[in-house]
Amino acid sequence: MARIIVVTSGKGGVGKTTSTANIGMALASRGNKIVVLDADFGLRNLDLLLGLENRIVYTALDVMSGECTLEDALVKDKRQPNLALLPAAQNRTKDAVNTDQMKQLVTDLAQQYDYVLIDCPAGIEMGFKNAIIAAKEAVIVTTPEISAVRDADRVIGLLEAHSIKKIHLIVNRIRPAMVQANNMMSVQDVQEILAIPILGIVPDDERVIVSTNKGEPLVLAGSNSLAAIAYNNIARRLEGEKVPFLTLETPPEGLWERMSRFFRKK
Amino acid sequence: MFNEFLEKLFSWKSDNNSRDQVKRRLKLVLGHDRTGLSPQDLEEMRKEIVEVISRYVELDTEELVFSIENNERSSALIANLPIRRVKNEEKSEQVENEENLENEVKEIQLENEEKIENEVKEIQTENEEKIENEVKEIQTENDN
Numbered sequence: 001m002a003r004i005i006v007v008t009s010g011k012g013g014v015g016k017t018t019s020t021a022n023i024g025m026a027l028a029s030r031g032n033k034i035v036v037l038d039a040d041f042g043l044r045n046l047d048l049l050l051g052l053e054n055r056i057v058y059t060a061l062d063v064m065s066g067e068c069t070l071e072d073a074l075v076k077d078k079r080q081p082n083l084a085l086l087p088a089a090q091n092r093t094k095d096a097v098n099t100d101q102m103k104q105l106v107t108d109l110a111q112q113y114d115y116v117l118i119d120c121p122a123g124i125e126m127g128f129k130n131a132i133i134a135a136k137e138a139v140i141v142t143t144p145e146i147s148a149v150r151d152a153d154r155v156i157g158l159l160e161a162h163s164i165k166k167i168h169l170i171v172n173r174i175r176p177a178m179v180q181a182n183n184m185m186s187v188q189d190v191q192e193i194l195a196i197p198i199l200g201i202v203p204d205d206e207r208v209i210v211s212t213n214k215g216e217p218l219v220l221a222g223s224n225s226l227a228a229i230a231y232n233n234i235a236r237r238l239e240g241e242k243v244p245f246l247t248l249e250t251p252p253e254g255l256w257e258r259m260s261r262f263f264r265k266k
Numbered sequence: 267m268f269n270e271f272l273e274k275l276f277s278w279k280s281d282n283n284s285r286d287q288v289k290r291r292l293k294l295v296l297g298h299d300r301t302g303l304s305p306q307d308l309e310e311m312r313k314e315i316v317e318v319i320s321r322y323v324e325l326d327t328e329e330l331v332f333s334i335e336n337n338e339r340s341s342a343l344i345a346n347l348p349i350r351r352v353k354n355e356e357k358s359e360q361v362e363n364e365e366n367l368e369n370e371v372k373e374i375q376l377e378n379e380e381k382i383e384n385e386v387k388e389i390q391t392e393n394e395e396k397i398e399n400e401v402k403e404i405q406t407e408n409d410n
């Protein structure tokens with residue numbers, strides 16, 4: 001039986017889709033059969049991050065309405081044969097789907113794959129409910145910002161209310177220099193506040209944006225960037241391996257740097 | 267200018283940097299989010315609780331702490347209500363008052379009970395006499 005994991009956050013733009021694409025790729029490259037399901041109906045972009053947008057013929061909605069088979073709609077990645085995408089519909093809203101249909105769809109996917117990763121839309125409305133309905137585990141993505149952490153806390157409460165007990169945290173877009181300067185919460189700060197176990201720490205990294213431009217997840221490109229290492233580590237931890245967390249600390253700013261920063265600001 | 271300079275230079279030391287501020291603000295707002303208690307609700311509750319406790323002891327109103335705190339994923343209402351002094355005299359006065367009141371109530375009750383008993387007796391004997399007389403009257407009439 002597959003592990004069914006929803007990647008969620010509450011707040012938009014914190015890195016759910018980026019995380020789904022990269023964790024999916026990393027798990028696939030480790031020999032697991034992966035399907036990533038875009039549950040962001042109406043605002044799909046998992047296909048873009050994976051560079052599979054031109055290969056979509058049918059969507060999850062077509063499967064649910066009986067227009068095509070599951071096989072017809074699944075987009076197999078030619079670069080990584082262990083990974084398939086089930087795209088969301090782009091021209092229909094989240095209300096076109098109900099929880100029973102979603103449950104059935106995910107149950108069908110779980111028959112064929114080792115992991116079903118569900119990319120959740122932002123918010124806590126219908127789209128969120130559909131995305132979590134069949135999930136057994138959740139990965140919460142947050143950034144070290146007040147609104148993202150608050151929304152994450154809300155979502156954790158909702159997941160617990162839905163009896164999803166395995167909930168892990170990814171803190172994304174950490175900027176070590178800002179943490180050092182006490183201008184950003186550290187991973188420990190966020191973890192203490194949300195009080196769920198950490199699955200991974202992903203630094204803020206320009207190469208994430210570059211890889212999005214290309215439609216080629218960092219992990220697939222074999223990048224040795226910290227973000228790629230971070231996502232590989234996350235995949236290994238999901239599989240039960242004990243992997244030490246990245247230390248992202250930069251050497252403390254010297255007096256000279258602080259002074260020159262001060263004068264630059266003036 | 268120079269102070270500002272020093273402040274910036276040592277901002278990483280002060281505990282009022284934006285990192286500490288955001289943690290403080292988050293903890294507060296999550297306390298309200300998790301319990302569903304708005305700051306107004308909390309204030310009302312605080313007032314009521316302080317009112318009740320103030321009937322027994324005098325609180326140090328300057329030092330009151332009343333807040334929601336989070337431990338792991340559960341929340342607790344933390345109240346620290348320092349007592350200035352126990353209201354000794356007033357308390358004994360209250361007790362005395364209560365005792366007095368009790369006794370008074372008992373006395374009144376007893377009095378009333380006696381009164382009622384007497385009245386009932388009077389009415390009974392009156393009635394009995396009446397009936398007896400009537401019966402006698404009827405008897406003598408009948409005899410005649």
Ligand SMILES: Nc1ncnc2c1ncn2[C@@H]1O[C@H](COP(=O)(O)OP(=O)(O)O)[C@@H](O)[C@H]1O
Pocket residue numbers: 009011012013014015016017018019122172173202203204205206208209212227
């Ligand atoms: N670690 C990172 N470093 C730099 N940019 C990032 C990082 N993670 C995400 N981003 C950028 O943030 C934006 C939102 O990411 P996305 O994964 O679409 O968020 P969500 O799915 O939660 O809305 C994208 O432009 C993405 O490139």
Ligand SMILES: [Mg+2]
Pocket residue numbers: 016017018040045120121
């Ligand atoms: Mg997204």
